[in-house]
Amino acid sequence: MARLAKWLRLAALMFAVAFSAIASIPAVAGVDLPKIEKGKGDKCVEDTQYMRRNHMDLLKHHRDDTMRKGIRTTKHSLKKCVECHASEKSGSVAASKEDFCAACHSYASVKLDCWDCHATKPGKKSPTQLGQGGVQMQSSPLIAATQPGESK
Amino acid sequence: MNEHDKPNSVEAQARRDFLKTGALVAGATLAPGVLFYGVAHSRAPEEAASSDKRFGLLIDTTKCGDGCNDCVSACNTENGLTGETGPQDSQWIRKVDIKDLRTGYVQSLPMMCQHCENPPCVDVCPTGASMKRADGIVLVDRHTCIGCRYCMMACPYKARSFVHEPLTDQNPEVPRGKGCVESCTFCVQRVDRDEQPACVEACNTQGHNAMIFGDLKDPESALNKALKAASSIEVRADLALNTGVRYQGI
Numbered sequence: 295m296a297r298l299a300k301w302l303r304l305a306a307l308m309f310a311v312a313f314s315a316i317a318s319i320p321a322v323a324g325v326d327l328p329k330i331e332k333g334k335g336d337k338c339v340e341d342t343q344y345m346r347r348n349h350m351d352l353l354k355h356h357r358d359d360t361m362r363k364g365i366r367t368t369k370h371s372l373k374k375c376v377e378c379h380a381s382e383k384s385g386s387v388a389a390s391k392e393d394f395c396a397a398c399h400s401y402a403s404v405k406l407d408c409w410d411c412h413a414t415k416p417g418k419k420s421p422t423q424l425g426q427g428g429v430q431m432q433s434s435p436l437i438a439a440t441q442p443g444e445s446k
Numbered sequence: 447m448n449e450h451d452k453p454n455s456v457e458a459q460a461r462r463d464f465l466k467t468g469a470l471v472a473g474a475t476l477a478p479g480v481l482f483y484g485v486a487h488s489r490a491p492e493e494a495a496s497s498d499k500r501f502g503l504l505i506d507t508t509k510c511g512d513g514c515n516d517c518v519s520a521c522n523t524e525n526g527l528t529g530e531t532g533p534q535d536s537q538w539i540r541k542v543d544i545k546d547l548r549t550g551y552v553q554s555l556p557m558m559c560q561h562c563e564n565p566p567c568v569d570v571c572p573t574g575a576s577m578k579r580a581d582g583i584v585l586v587d588r589h590t591c592i593g594c595r596y597c598m599m600a601c602p603y604k605a606r607s608f609v610h611e612p613l614t615d616q617n618p619e620v621p622r623g624k625g626c627v628e629s630c631t632f633c634v635q636r637v638d639r640d641e642q643p644a645c646v647e648a649c650n651t652q653g654h655n656a657m658i659f660g661d662l663k664d665p666e667s668a669l670n671k672a673l674k675a676a677s678s679i680e681v682r683a684d685l686a687l688n689t690g691v692r693y694q695g696i
Contacts, residue, residue, distance in 0.1 A: 361587050364495035364579060366638050373618050411588055411623030413616045 328401035331392040335378030339369050353408075372408065377416040386414040488640030500563075500582035501632055501690060502662040503646065504672055507555040508695035509656035515541060517556050517657070520648030524633055526617040536607035536622075538630040539645055544696070553696060556645065556657075559584055559605040559630035560681065561690030567597035567606065576627075582662070582690055583632050593625040602682050605629045632659075662690065 338345055340352075352370045359365040368374045379387050379394035388396045388409050395414075399406055489495070521539045522529040531537060539558035545551070561584050567576045568584065575591035578584050586597075586606075598606045606629040609622060616622050619635040633643035641647070646659040660669030678692040 357589060359494075361585070361589065362577065362579070364489070364581070364634070364638055365493070366491045368491070376618070410612070411616065411621040411626070413618040413621070415615075416618065 328397040329392050330394060330397040331381030331383055331390070333379040333381055333387075333394055338378075339374075372412055373416070376412075376414065380414075380416050385416075388414045489638065495579050495581040495583075495638075497580040497582075498663060500662040501561070501637060502582070502660065502669055503561075503632070503643075503691045504658045504669055504678060504694065505556060505691065506656045506658075506694045507553050509654055510553075510555050511654060512543070512552065512554045514554070514652075514654065516648045516652045516654065517541075517645035520644040521558075521630070521633075524617070524636075524644035525620045525631075526613075526615075526622065534608075534610045536609060536628060538605075538607070538628070555693060555696060557603060557605070557681075558645075558691070559601075559632075560603050560687070561630075561632065563688035563690070565687065566600040566602065566685075570596040570600040572596065579634075583634055583637070584629075585631055585634065586627050586629065588621065588623065588626040588628075591626040593627065595627060597627055601629075602685055602687075 340348075345352075353372055353375075356367075356370040357372070359367075360371065376387050381387070381390070381393045384390050384393055387394045391397065391400055393414075395406070395408075398404075518539050518541060519529065521527065525538060527536050527538060531540070539556050541554055542557045543552055543554050545553075561582060563582070565576070565578055565584050568578055570576075572594060573590045573592055575587045575589075576584070576597045577587055593608065595608055598604075598608060606627050608627050609624050612624045613622055620631075622628055633641075633645075636643060642650075642659050646657040649655065649657045658669045658672050660667035662669065664670060673692065676694055678694045679696065680687070680689045680692055681696075
């Protein structure tokens, strides 16, 4: 009798473990991907997969051409990236965690310091626009990551 | 043309006539004696800055008003500077008053990066961030600037500033940030669009006409004509830096 009770307990335990394992499979497989806010552009200048892997090289190449030689083509310019990819909600590429650059970079934990110097929002803004609750660049998770210990 | 060619030889006369005809064919006549050769076109975006040009600036201090700050405020607006003049604030161009102590004569002039042909800031930079572009514009590549400030010490004109605090809301065309040295760029973003630097444009639209910007290598540029017409000097000419900015009236 005692042996049967022990066997039943073991069976119940195994069942419970198996059941919980089945239940947890979707959670393991469905890792949350970065959530990206929509920008105004509908097609990138290069293929998406290519851009995911190579955008940093394109930007770096273009930055040296522009800065040192004065070549100002627009295809791979950071300014044009920002114009297209700035989110419709915040108008920026790095103001909130869902904005275009910040979404993947905070997800992958890759620090970038473009926005210490470059504008995260397209175009020139009038002082009135600045006052109207526009998300400040310093609130960006990326900026916070690059300037630790900074008092706000 | 040397002395031997000068006598009214038939050949020389014929050559002169030929050149005149050529000029007439090349340019359209706007009015008697005035030829229109077309506006100098800007560089194509994919074309690199070329050493066929060297940008320069002539400042006539006799036309530069005492107390006038139009060039400085135009620079601040264009480049996103605060306009503060504290020890930690960036100044790309500043008005300097000079007084002759013997006579009491006071002059006012704008002072900024002189865009030297042999820039000491470029000589001392340990990373190559301080650089001179092919067309003579002296710039700081902030991507490689480590903020050591050697260039600030080397510059005889005190033209460079260091950014001490984080910045926000920069002009998309003028990236600036903490930890880098910066100075007058001749508004390179405007020059690449074939526009004048903001200070020059402001000075002319306000009617002072104290500044002429142009190509020092183009003999036909307004800048070169003005330089040829009257005496001008470099500030600290003794350093033999061959500055791109020259002054008249001091």
